Amino acid sequence: MNITILGAGAFGTALAVALSVNGPVTLWGRRLGSDRQSPRLPGVTLPAAINLTEDLDTALNAQCLLLGLPAQALGGFLADHADALDGKTLVSTAKGIDLTHLTGPSSLIAQACPAAHVAVLTGPSFAADIARGLPTALTLACTDPKIGQSLQHAFSTPVLRLYRTTDVTGAELGGALKNVIAIAAGIVIGARLGDSARAAIITRGFAEMTRLAVRLGARSETLTGLSGLGDLTLTCTSPQSRNFRFGHALGEGAAFDTTTTVEGVATARAVARLAERLGTDMPIAAMVARLADGTVSVEKALEDLMNRPLKEE
Numbered sequence: 001m002n003i004t005i006l007g008a009g010a011f012g013t014a015l016a017v018a019l020s021v022n023g024p025v026t027l028w029g030r031r032l033g034s035d036r037q038s039p040r041l042p043g044v045t046l047p048a049a050i051n052l053t054e055d056l057d058t059a060l061n062a063q064c065l066l067l068g069l070p071a072q073a074l075g076g077f078l079a080d081h082a083d084a085l086d087g088k089t090l091v092s093t094a095k096g097i098d099l100t101h102l103t104g105p106s107s108l109i110a111q112a113c114p115a116a117h118v119a120v121l122t123g124p125s126f127a128a129d130i131a132r133g134l135p136t137a138l139t140l141a142c143t144d145p146k147i148g149q150s151l152q153h154a155f156s157t158p159v160l161r162l163y164r165t166t167d168v169t170g171a172e173l174g175g176a177l178k179n180v181i182a183i184a185a186g187i188v189i190g191a192r193l194g195d196s197a198r199a200a201i202i203t204r205g206f207a208e209m210t211r212l213a214v215r216l217g218a219r220s221e222t223l224t225g226l227s228g229l230g231d232l233t234l235t236c237t238s239p240q241s242r243n244f245r246f247g248h249a250l251g252e253g254a255a256f257d258t259t260t261t262v263e264g265v266a267t268a269r270a271v272a273r274l275a276e277r278l279g280t281d282m283p284i285a286a287m288v289a290r291l292a293d294g295t296v297s298v299e300k301a302l303e304d305l306m307n308r309p310l311k312e313e
């Protein structure tokens with residue numbers, strides 16, 4: 001399968017490195033140059049099997065396109081290039097909910113490119129781990145079982161083991177919502193509230209993820225898989241996670257590099273709006289949105305979370 005990756009960020013570049021063992025891969029980026037040392041993946045040299053290009057027309061010449069853009073950039077990119085993208089197989093890696101449309105990447109793609117085959121590649125996977133060839137398991141979600149199986153085989157390697165599902169909604173929401181909970185986990189650790197508090201955030205955060213995802217049409221069992229619980233566990237427990245690190249800085253009152261991609265901030269705001277519209281209780285996500293907007297102190301936010309009415313688990 002002729003694979004092109006759009007977006008030479010950390011994850012797009014890591015996937016190019018990983019998938020290039022199966023054959024030539026084209027990697028497109030806006031300001032890519034010809035240097036085979038990626039600024040997003042320090043210490044990683046891009047293999048010769050990766051064709052680097054800044055020419056989008058060349059890049060769009062493939063039938064299967066992996067979209068390595070962040071969730072909040074995806075809608076604009078699709079709008080700008082819908083004609084060239086429509087009818088192709090488009091695989092999103094974005095983990096977020098679009099703040100304008102309050103929908104996940106697969107809906108953005110389907111709306112912009114109604115004739116495209118849509119899939120999502122998600123799950124517990126740090127770009128640096130993938131680029132170093134460390135064993136990783138991912139979820140490939142596609143409503144068409146045959147296309148899903150074809151992509152699963154095309155993207156699997158000796159160190160990249162893909163599981164497939166037809167529950168695109170569940171898979172993409174798991175990847176998006178875990179980022180919000182990871183910020184909350186970082187906050188409690190940054191505020192020195194301890195590992196027990198983090199365990200509570202992870203557990204109750206998983207309940208919130210599942211509640212909203214099922215409300216939006218997901219299968220609950222999808223959230224117990226790699227794309228939900230797996231990615232939640234990884235992202236809430238590792239400083240490799242930018243969402244966790246952002247929350248940690250928030251919790252300790254430290255500055256954070258605003259040029260870093262932290263999908264959970266916009267997604268927390270999107271979730272807060274969705275929850276209000278749907279009447280779905282999402283207290284941790286609402287707390288993260290308020291803290292990200294600076295409308296409440298960490299102390300007050302955590303106090304409010306603890307003082308909510310007692311309920312059954």
Ligand SMILES: NC(=O)C1=CN([C@@H]2O[C@H](COP(=O)(O)OP(=O)(O)OC[C@H]3O[C@@H](n4cnc5c(N)ncnc54)[C@H](O)[C@@H]3O)[C@@H](O)[C@H]2O)C=CC1
Pocket residue numbers: 007008009010011012029030040068069070071073076077093094095096125126127128260261263
């Ligand atoms: N970094 C990681 O470990 C992982 C990231 N992801 C997901 O992959 C997605 C991308 O994240 P990263 O690659 O980590 O971010 P990044 O910040 O490293 O790279 C984002 C890339 O997208 C490009 N981009 C942004 N807006 C664009 C536009 N309008 N047109 C063209 N290119 C544009 C940027 O130039 C940059 O190269 C996110 O949704 C993230 O959650 C998923 C799994 C792991």
Ligand SMILES: O=C(CO)COP(=O)(O)O
Pocket residue numbers: 095123124125126127179182231234235240241242243244261262263
């Ligand atoms: O999605 C990821 C790991 O699965 C990467 O997490 P961060 O975006 O928090 O770095």
